Amino acid sequence: xxxxxxxxxxxxxxxxxxxxxxxxxxxxxxxxxxxxxxxxxxxxxxxxxxxxxxxxxxxxxxxxxxxxxxxxxxxxxxxxxxxxxxxxxxxxxxxxxxxxxxxxxxxxxxxxxxxxxxxxxxxxxxxxxxxxxxxxxxxxx
Amino acid sequence: xxxxxxxxxxxxxxxxxxxxxxxxxxxxxxxxxxxxxxxxxxxxxxxxxxxxxxxxxxxxxxxxxxxxxxxxxxxxxxxxxxxxxxxxxxxxxxxxxxxxxxxxxxxxxxxxxxxxxxxxxxxxxxxxxxxxxxxxxxxxxxxxxxxxxxxxxxxxxxxxxxxxxxxxxxxxxxxxxxxxxxxxxxxxxxxxxxxxxxxxxxxxxxxxxxxxxxxxxxxxxxxxxxxxxxxxxxxxxxxxxxxxxxxxxxxx
Numbered sequence: 001x002x003x004x005x006x007x008x009x010x011x012x013x014x015x016x017x018x019x020x021x022x023x024x025x026x027x028x029x030x031x032x033x034x035x036x037x038x039x040x041x042x043x044x045x046x047x048x049x050x051x052x053x054x055x056x057x058x059x060x061x062x063x064x065x066x067x068x069x070x071x072x073x074x075x076x077x078x079x080x081x082x083x084x085x086x087x088x089x090x091x092x093x094x095x096x097x098x099x100x101x102x103x104x105x106x107x108x109x110x111x112x113x114x115x116x117x118x119x120x121x122x123x124x125x126x127x128x129x130x131x132x133x134x135x136x137x138x139x140x141x
Numbered sequence: 142x143x144x145x146x147x148x149x150x151x152x153x154x155x156x157x158x159x160x161x162x163x164x165x166x167x168x169x170x171x172x173x174x175x176x177x178x179x180x181x182x183x184x185x186x187x188x189x190x191x192x193x194x195x196x197x198x199x200x201x202x203x204x205x206x207x208x209x210x211x212x213x214x215x216x217x218x219x220x221x222x223x224x225x226x227x228x229x230x231x232x233x234x235x236x237x238x239x240x241x242x243x244x245x246x247x248x249x250x251x252x253x254x255x256x257x258x259x260x261x262x263x264x265x266x267x268x269x270x271x272x273x274x275x276x277x278x279x280x281x282x283x284x285x286x287x288x289x290x291x292x293x294x295x296x297x298x299x300x301x302x303x304x305x306x307x308x309x310x311x312x313x314x315x316x317x318x319x320x321x322x323x324x325x326x327x328x329x330x331x332x333x334x335x336x337x338x339x340x341x342x343x344x345x346x347x348x349x350x351x352x353x354x355x356x357x358x359x360x361x362x363x364x365x366x367x368x369x370x371x372x373x374x375x376x377x378x379x380x381x382x383x384x385x386x387x388x389x390x391x392x393x
Contacts, residue, residue: 012157019161023168049191056198059205059380094230119195120234124202124380126210128223130230 044085048117048137051080062123065091065099065131074104084140086110092132099131111138188236193276193287196231196242200274203227204255204293205380208270211256212383220246220255220270237280247271247290266374266386269294295382296320297328301390303363303370310362311370313390317357319378325355332375337365341373368392 055061055076064073077087089104119133207220224244231242246255257269273290301315313335319328333344347361363370369392375385 012153016157016161019157023161023165026165026169045188046191049195053191053194053198056195056202059202062202094226118234118236120199120230122199122202122206122227124205124209126206126213126215126381128203128206128210128219128226130199130226132230132234 044115044137044139045117047082047085048087048115048135049119051077052117052119052121052133052135054080056119056121059124062121062125062129062131065121066123066125066129068099070100070102070104074106077104078106081137086138086140088136090134090136092134094130094132096132110140114138189278189283189285192236192278196276197274197289197291199227199231200242200244200272200289201291201293204270204272204291205382208256208268208293208295209381209383211270212258212268213381217254217256220272224272235278237278237283239279241277243275243277245273247273260385260387262387262389264299264386264388266297266299266384267294268296268382268384292322293382294320294322295326295378295380295384296323297374297376297384297386299372299374299386299388301370301372301388302393303390304393305368306362309364309366311365313361313363313370313372315359315372315374315388315390317359317374317376319355319357319376319384321378321380326378327351327353327355328357328376328378330377331357331359333359333361334373334375335361335363335365336367336371336373337363338367 052061060076061073064070064076073089077089081087086108087104087106089100091099091104093099115137117133117135117137119135121131121133123129123131203223204220207223210219211217224246228242228244231240246252248254251257251259252269252271255270255272257267257271259265259267269292271290271292274288276287276289278285297317297319299315299317301313303311303313305311315333317328317331319326331347331349333347334341335344336342342363342365344361344363347359350358352358359374363372370390371387372390373385373387375383377383
């Protein structure tokens with residue numbers, strides 16, 4: 001009787017051990033889609049704001065806005081953004097009025113996951129102006 | 142008796158399985174929450190770094206704009222006005238909840254209202270602007286404070302030599318060096334003057350050699366009876382900041 005009881009106890013412990021192994025192995029099968037989405041959008045956000053920072057670093061961004069040279073601005077954005085990224089830029093003055101009278105974009109939207117980057121740009125010439133830029137970005141699927 | 146033993150055994154197994162299922166649910170829920178919580182702070186931290194970079198760059202442009210305005214004949218109060226406009230716009234467009242940029246023009250000597258202008262007669266010209274900033278950001282699960290200061294300085298050194306020619310004619314050579322924040326920089330729109338008695342005569346024709354490293358060699362002929370020859374150079378850097386300097390040339 002004593003030997004049988006001991007064996008039963010050992011089997012229970014083994015069962016619990018294998019169950020615990022099963023549980024912890026199941027942890028690796030749980031997907032984390034939210035994390036992947038965050039990284040994806042963060043990456044686009046970083047790409048967008050870095051592109052605007054690069055254009056603004058030497059004051060050329062505000063200069064192009066003041067001159068209304070939207071085609072040059074679109075071409076510059078095209079150059080600094082990586083291939084396969086759709087963009088659409090809207091520029092507002094400090095009163096909230098839209099300044100660009102043409103669409104500053106590189107074509108049709110290619111993905112539903114659109115990231116929006118807001119950038120506040122100060123001009124460095126003698127007539128001080130502040131512009132609000134809304135840059136929308138999406139990645140080709 | 143045997144039936145009782147079997148019943149007890151099944152009940153124990155059911156309890157163990159139930160406990161395992163519950164622990165599986167608890168652990169998977171905990172893992173999911175941990176994973177989501179881990180992703181969020183990284184995301185906001187990344188955006189915060191980008192935001193601070195944007196604010197610093199805008200602050201730099203605000204100072205440059207103010208210095209351009211002031212050195213080209215504007216008011217010394219322009220810096221305070223521009224900094225207030227910049228802080229106000231950042232507060233309106235804050236992506237986190239509450240952003241406060243406290244900007245203070247430097248008022249410690251030699252700076253007055255954030256400006257230091259020295260267009261001296263010893264061959265040195267300085268146009269400078271200085272302000273300190275304190276950026277405070279409050280948001281959901283976020284509180285950050287950044288202190289930084291920005292100094293925009295365009296400086297110029299000149300020294301000159303001259304040879305006496307026929308009559309009152311003097312051949313003058315001026316070496317001019319331009320600096321932005323202490324590093325060599327390019328300039329444009331040179332204006333040269335030499336002194337004749339008590340008046341300054343603008344040089345219409347001069348030769349300009351650009352060495353490409355912020356150093357310029359300027360040659361011209363001056364018609365003056367005043368010796369030694371005194372020259373003045375007025376120039377804008379590529380940011381449109383104006384600076385000027387006077388110097389007494391040496392005879393060679």
